[in-house]
Amino acid sequence: MPEANRLPAARSFRDTARVLAGTRNAVAWAALGHATAAYDIALSYCEQRQQFGKPLVGFQLVQDSLVKMLAEVCSMQLFCLRLGRLIEEDRLTDTVSAIAKMNNTRKARMVVAEARDLLGGNGILLDFHVMRHMADMEALHTYEGTANIQTLIVGRDITGVGAFV
Ligand SMILES: Cc1cc2nc3c(=O)[nH]c(=O)nc-3n(C[C@H](O)[C@H](O)[C@H](O)COP(=O)(O)OP(=O)(O)OC[C@H]3O[C@@H](n4cnc5c(N)ncnc54)[C@H](O)[C@@H]3O)c2cc1C
Numbered sequence: 001m002p003e004a005n006r007l008p009a010a011r012s013f014r015d016t017a018r019v020l021a022g023t024r025n026a027v028a029w030a031a032l033g034h035a036t037a038a039y040d041i042a043l044s045y046c047e048q049r050q051q052f053g054k055p056l057v058g059f060q061l062v063q064d065s066l067v068k069m070l071a072e073v074c075s076m077q078l079f080c081l082r083l084g085r086l087i088e089e090d091r092l093t094d095t096v097s098a099i100a101k102m103n104n105t106r107k108a109r110m111v112v113a114e115a116r117d118l119l120g121g122n123g124i125l126l127d128f129h130v131m132r133h134m135a136d137m138e139a140l141h142t143y144e145g146t147a148n149i150q151t152l153i154v155g156r157d158i159t160g161v162g163a164f165v
Contacts, residue, residue, distance in 0.1 A: 021094050023144050024101035025083045031101075031108035031140055032076045034133040038108075038115035039069045041130055045119050062118065069114050072107040079104055095157040102150035105141045112137050 009015060043066055046056035056062045079100040086092040112134045116123035123130050141147065156162045 017094055020144060021092055021097040024097040024150070025087065025092065027140050027144050028076075028083060028097070028100040028104040029080050031104035031137065032073070032080050034137050034140070035069075035073050035076060035104075035108040035111040038112040038130055038133045039066070039073050041128065042066065042069065042115035042118045045122070045128065049120075056118070065114050065118055069111045072111050076104045076107050095154055098145070098150040098153040101144060102147045102154070105137065106147055109134075109137050109141055 043057075046062055046066065049056045057066070083092065083097065083100050086096060112130060115130045116134055119128055119130055122128050126132060145153075152162075152164050156164075
């Protein structure tokens with residue numbers, strides 16, 4: 001590769017890690033977007049879909065599922081709010097972006113899986129979009145480092161012991 005193609009200011013893995021801190025922040029936000037969309041779709045679907053003579057939202061188990069989803073979405077929002085404030089103050093660290101990426105992708109996978117379940121058979125059709133969010137979440141779960149790798153980054157920080165190998 002010609003020397004002219006070298007990225008300026010990219011000299012070590014530490015420089016790469018700074019990029020990854022930023023992209024992991026973006027993944028945490030993207031996961032929040034997918035989870036919010038899946039929650040919204042599931043809520044409106046359950047308001048409209050009638051079974052046993054009433055809308056699905058009238059069943060306690062369905063409300064339990066919707067409320068759990070909402071609680072996870074709210075916790076993801078708090079992670080994103082914190083990320084935004086740290087970036088504003090130029091204080092975002094590898095550890096914070098790793099824990100936010102790990103938390104939000106795990107939670108979003110759970111939320112889209114609940115949404116897919118609440119839509120019954122329609123949950124696997126592209127027409128209702130939940131399956132699109134689920135497929136996107138699988139990519140977000142893996143790229144910019146898997147949840148396992150984010151866990152190891154945070155684990156190294158809080159214990160002082162690297163457990164990668
Ligand atoms: C849609 C998509 C887009 C991508 N885009 C890009 C891109 O633009 N640029 C780029 O460079 N890469 C990209 N990737 C690659 C992505 O970053 C890697 O797939 C990811 O880092 C995981 O690496 P791997 O696939 O080699 O899995 P592996 O490293 O083989 O991991 C497989 C499994 O083993 C686990 N594992 C590995 N090591 C450990 C360990 N030490 N302790 C515990 N568990 C461990 C992992 O968590 C995972 O569950 C993309 C991937 C996807 C799916």
